[in-house]
Amino acid sequence: MMRDFIQNRLLPKVLKPARYLGTELNSIHKDWERVDLKVVFAFPDVYEIGMSHLGLRILYHVVNKRPDTLMERVFAPWVDMEELLRQQNIPLFALESYKPVKEFDIVAFTLQYEMSFTNILNMLDLAGIPVRAGDRDESYPLVIAGGPCAYNPEPLADFIDAFVIGEGEEVFYEVLDVVKTAKQEKLSRTGLLERLAQVQGVYVPRFYDVDYKDDAAIAGIRPNNPNAPAKVTKRLVRNIDAADFPTSPIVPYLEVVHNRIMLEVLRGCSRGCRFCQAGMIYRPVREKSPETLLRQAEELVANTGYDEISLSSLSTADYSCVEETLKKLLDIYSGHGVNVSLPSLRADAFSIELAKEVQRVRRPTLTFAPEAGTQRLRDVINKGVTEEDLMAATGAAFKEGWTAVKLYFMIGLPTETEEDLRGIAELAGKVVALGQRELGAKAGRLKVTVSASSFVPKAHTPFQWEPQNDIDTLKEKQRFLAGLLKNRKIKFNWHDAELSFLEAVFSRGNRKVGRVLEAAWRRGCKFDSWNEQFSYDKWMAAFADVRLTPEAFACRRFGMEEVLPWDHIDAGVGKKFLAKEYETALKGATTLDCRFDRCTGCGVCPNLGVDMDIKGREACGPV
Structure with a gap:
């Protein structure tokens, strides 16, 4: 059984095994066979930082409250765990079920900081999911992203299928409903994305063409699909008093950044x-x-x-x-x-x-x-x-x-x-x-x-x-x-x-600059916000790679x-x-x-x- 193998063979060899257990107080473990849609919340940094994120707590509560959906968690594995996963040819897995991330219907990244972008590519690769959105067909999960960095989504446009602009609990149910219906109807990936593009607050990059004056200056941005609006307007919760708020959040086993x-x-x-x-x-x-x-x-x-x-x-x-x-x-x-x-x-x-x-x-x-x-x-x-x-x-x-x-x-x-x-x-x-x-x-x-x-x-x-x-x-x-x-x-x-x-x-x-991001990742850049991992020289080489x-x-x-x-x-x-x-x-x-x-x-x-x-x-x- 995968859980036994990971916990008995891999976790004793890593620095902080509690990062990968997934059995904390108030964690939710649903029966996979009884839900229609499986979502994994992907935080592109280590567990201690991700578990301090209020947005994770809110969406985890909101999605798992629905009887027809589940949400599990995955964080960027630290370099010791990544090495073991690659050595053993084990794909990146979600904490609650230890199911491979690739088996979920939706992989939902949060974009809190630009210097976590290389971790997104690395996590997709560890999961066995093509890093470029154009290389994914219906057999792969829908890769979406939201958060403050989604307000300039363009550096990640080649890698993310759809961005959610605005407050997640307001729009996420609509996204789930669209994906669930598309799954039941066996829609093509393009058909699914066309329906998502009609949801206010959802931006599908492939439905927009960008014209350039030069490498850094843009001449224009225009939709290339009738389902895509000229402008994507953010969503927000109008009555925060009435909004769902988690009052039974997960309590980590180890010290996290905001342990309160x-x-x-x-x-x-x-x-x-x-x-x-x-x-x-x-x-x-x-x-x-x-x-x-x-x-x-x-x-x-x-x-x-x-x-x-x-x-x-x-x-x-x-x-x-x-x-x-x-x-x-x-x-x-x-x-x-x-x-x-x-x-x-x-x-x-x-x-x-x-x-x-x-x-x-x-x-x-x-x-x-x-x-x-x-x-x-x-x-x-x-x-x-x-x-x-x-x-x-x-x-x-x-x-x-x-x-x-x-x-x-x-x-x-x-x-x-x-x-x-x-x-x-x-x-x-x-x-x-x-x-x-x-x-x-x-x-x-x-x-x-x-x-x-x-x-x-x-x-x-x-x-x-x-x-x-x-x-x-x-x-x-x-x-x-x-x-x-x-x-x-x-x-x-x-x-x-x-x-x-x-x-x-x-x-x-x-x-x-997405080309730079991919080049830097292929040169080994990841965990760029961590001093011991950051390599400015590799980044400069990546810029040179793509000119x-x-x-x-x-x-x-x-x-x-x-x-x-x-x-x-x-x-x-x-x-x-x-x-x-x-x-x-x-x-x-x-x-x-x-x-x-x-x-x-x-x-x-x-x-x-x-x-x-x-x-x-x-x-x-x-x-």
Whole structure:
């Protein structure tokens, strides 16, 4: 039996065998013979990262709730396990049943990060599925993909049969119904894809032709099949309160990145940071009611045994009922040793009251993201946070006894100057000085971690036209900043410049960079986001193999009238609005948050027929 062979012969030889067991608490094991459609959720990274992904938990729940379908899981096997699979000629298998991935009806990848793309090709190859969509016939599973990177699907267009644009739980049932009917009718693969193309939010790349001006510039994108729309419009959940949410998620055997309850409090963000793709593609803001959150928290604690609840969203401190909900959760659970934590915080939305509440059980590290070192540049990116906000927030934390804070910044932002880089060091120094004053005798334990990522232009943002700094420039900025951050109370972290450069290539790339992806994979590239696996030299050789210049994608300023690779994907936010925001940015002007001011005209609400859902103080009441 395959399970016995793998568990007895292979797993004792790998570093973390618990990654491949599939028998965790709350995992679902359905009878294959009693369901019509089999789906495997494929996460193109290791188990510990994939099992921290809320989207996996949601879709696993949504699909397995249907009696006629099942969903199992597969993750990218680490290099030790892959070697054994290839040696023993064992195909990639799903965790719950140990069935080969090739035997499922649908293989559904999530696209969370561009540098996981080589793992997608590697997983398909390990499964015995042709990596190119055009080489698959009806005997192979349908390979689909969704997630934030699907908003520029073109680099993966040659490898994925269909992309789902938008929120999966809204559209996935329709996809399942189409595939189930096509299976019963024994439709050809083309017939199945033609039906899928008629589902709003589904993009089938083979039904679109791309004309090029040169390797990096596009002349036009047009449908070549009458079933394919000129633009594919995203799907979204209109009432997040009523949406299915898993309250019996799988509890891993081993430590994962987010080893806690993830309680989603809202979706979307209207702050309008001009570099932030998530803030644009997940609009509009939709909040859950406190009553829903309290009910879900009760079920989650009972069904998992976790001792921490993380209030999850893009901007949790902006939740209109955050203080009341946080206090009630802690009133209920702190006596049982269950902590409630907040993710990265906006300095202008933090208060002493929040500081007091979140440390009731355990004192987590507080993370703030000012992003830029000067007010001028914070206005350019529309961050809406001032130095006074940061000082007030960190001061409140130090007063309440925190001795460690993290500050996130970005280098290489549009219009950045040396003064802006110096501002990062000066701001960090001011936080250290404030901490030493406020902490008194505890000042010896003070630690301020400064992290600097590199700006990567992303699709569907006001900065999508902007070039990325070249690698040498990014490295020089990192060295300059490191030279300024010499205070022993400060720890400085930065992102690999070469990795950020490749991320920009794929975030802005067209279909031609898919050739680079395949060439890099054939040269052995995989797990590119892992330092010990990443090989920049192999990537550069891959570009040479296909005769493409990476700087033409990452470091070129796109023309304002240029056809962008993702122009046929409609995220709801209008291109005219993004262009206006870009022009406003270059003037150093800000745009107010539409939750508290007038409509900014981004287009999401009228284009998608949905409104913001802000519960507000009246809705919160005495929770």
